Amino acid sequence: MxxxxxxxxxxxxxxxxRDVRDxxxxxxxxxxxxxxxxxxxxxxxxxxxxxxxxxxxxxxQVVQAxxxxxxxxxxxxxxxxxxxxxxxxxxxxxESFDHVIAVASAKGGVGKSTxxxxxxxxxxxxNDVALFDADIHGPNVxxxxxxxxxxxxxxxxxxxxxxxxxxxxMSVGLMESGAPLAWRGAMAHDxxxxxxxxxxxxxxxxxxxxxxxxxxxxxxxxxxxxPVDGVVVVTTPFHASVSDTSRTVELFRDNDVPVLGTVVNMxxxxxxxxxxxxxxxxxxxxxxxxxxxxxxxxxxxxxxGTPAPDSVPDAVSELGSAVESALATxxxxxxxxxxxxxxxxxxxxxxxxxxxxTALDSGEPFVLVSxxxxxxxxxxxxxxxxxxxxxxxxxxxxxxxxEAWILETVKP
Numbered sequence: 001m002x003x004x005x006x007x008x009x010x011x012x013x014x015x016x017x018r019d020v021r022d023x024x025x026x027x028x029x030x031x032x033x034x035x036x037x038x039x040x041x042x043x044x045x046x047x048x049x050x051x052x053x054x055x056x057x058x059x060x061q062v063v064q065a066x067x068x069x070x071x072x073x074x075x076x077x078x079x080x081x082x083x084x085x086x087x088x089x090x091x092x093x094x095e096s097f098d099h100v101i102a103v104a105s106a107k108g109g110v111g112k113s114t115x116x117x118x119x120x121x122x123x124x125x126x127n128d129v130a131l132f133d134a135d136i137h138g139p140n141v142x143x144x145x146x147x148x149x150x151x152x153x154x155x156x157x158x159x160x161x162x163x164x165x166x167x168x169x170m171s172v173g174l175m176e177s178g179a180p181l182a183w184r185g186a187m188a189h190d191x192x193x194x195x196x197x198x199x200x201x202x203x204x205x206x207x208x209x210x211x212x213x214x215x216x217x218x219x220x221x222x223x224x225x226x227p228v229d230g231v232v233v234v235t236t237p238f239h240a241s242v243s244d245t246s247r248t249v250e251l252f253r254d255n256d257v258p259v260l261g262t263v264v265n266m267x268x269x270x271x272x273x274x275x276x277x278x279x280x281x282x283x284x285x286x287x288x289x290x291x292x293x294x295x296x297x298x299x300x301x302x303x304x305g306t307p308a309p310d311s312v313p314d315a316v317s318e319l320g321s322a323v324e325s326a327l328a329t330x331x332x333x334x335x336x337x338x339x340x341x342x343x344x345x346x347x348x349x350x351x352x353x354x355x356x357x358t359a360l361d362s363g364e365p366f367v368l369v370s371x372x373x374x375x376x377x378x379x380x381x382x383x384x385x386x387x388x389x390x391x392x393x394x395x396x397x398x399x400x401x402x403e404a405w406i407l408e409t410v411k412p
């Protein structure tokens with residue numbers, strides 16, 4: 001659209017359908033989530049609509065209203081409404097997804113929900129994707145995607161997600177539109193637990209899960225009850241945010257959740273007048289991050305608009321590709337180890353380290369992979385090399401996955 005007037009046939013059809021109301025909720029058929037798809041090839045229009053939430057008489061009335069509205073649109077030769085029944089094919093619960101990707105942050109205000117929503121749209125360009133807004137105290141996803149409730153139920157009584165383009169979307173905010181959310185403890189847990197277990201999803205490949213900020217009860221409970229394949233942690237380049245993010249990364253690893261990497265949001269902004277990129281935060285705090293940086297997103301107009309799978313900004317598209325790559329290798333170590341002592345008994349661990357380390361010449365790298373913190377191994381290496389600990393430079397230890405620690409050094 002250029003001046004607000006629909007320019008394509010599909011745009012004109014959508015505009016006409018927005019005048020058709022759900023008589024039960026006084027919403028347009030789009031806002032009620034009824035319209036699944038519009039195919040307008042050569043003026044022959046097919047509207048796929050899920051009307052299972054309506055009784056027989058009401059659904060017939062809605063179909064007739066849709067047919068009448070679209071038949072009057074310029075360029076439409078014929079129109080047909082095809083009723084879909086995704087509820088009979090949909091699967092309840094997050095276990096129905098091939099992969100679950102959580103998006104988290106150490107604190108609020110870093111753009112976590114914006115990143116989660118854009119990431120879901122980027123992944124939806126090539127995958128069957130759903131978005132679950134589990135940020136129970138600040139459910140912003142419905143507003144970001146411009147979708148609203150009410151949430152209807154399937155014939156089995158399970159809550160049905162609303163549709164945003166090709167994506168399923170579920171959020172507590174859809175059920176509590178406009179109401180302040182002050183749920184606590186068991187109340188919040190029960191609400192999310194019900195949605196985790198019973199939502200009747202139509203998409204089933206990738207679920208993007210927008211977690212609440214911080215490391216409170218909802219986050220910890222979600223990690224225990226939802227099969228999360230990996231987490232993406234959002235931060236800004238501000239030093240306090242980066243410091244808190246490093247602790248959050250460690251929390252996930254302590255709970256055996258693979259950290260796919262971090263997203264640095266608001267990394268820079270580009271001046272509208274001169275086109276010059278500028279840092280929003282000073283310093284080099286990102287060097288303290290103990291996780292791969294998947295993307296550095298700018299503070300830009302592109303990321304402030306309504307996210308959609310068919311109009312993904314370049315920076316977000318690159319983020320989607322980076323997350324898919326990280327998901328494919330989650331749990332794998334990124335180094336070629338000199339020795340791997342995971343799952344070995346204590347004496348065999350020592351024997352393997354002694355054998356590999358003593359075979360090295362001075363100045364050669366030594367890389368150890370262990371399933372526990374290998375920092376104490378430094379003393380053993382010192383005895384083998386007959387050198388003080390200070391002689392090992394560099395001497396770096398990091399936890400790369402929930403099951404793998406890396407020690408990298410050079411033989412003195």
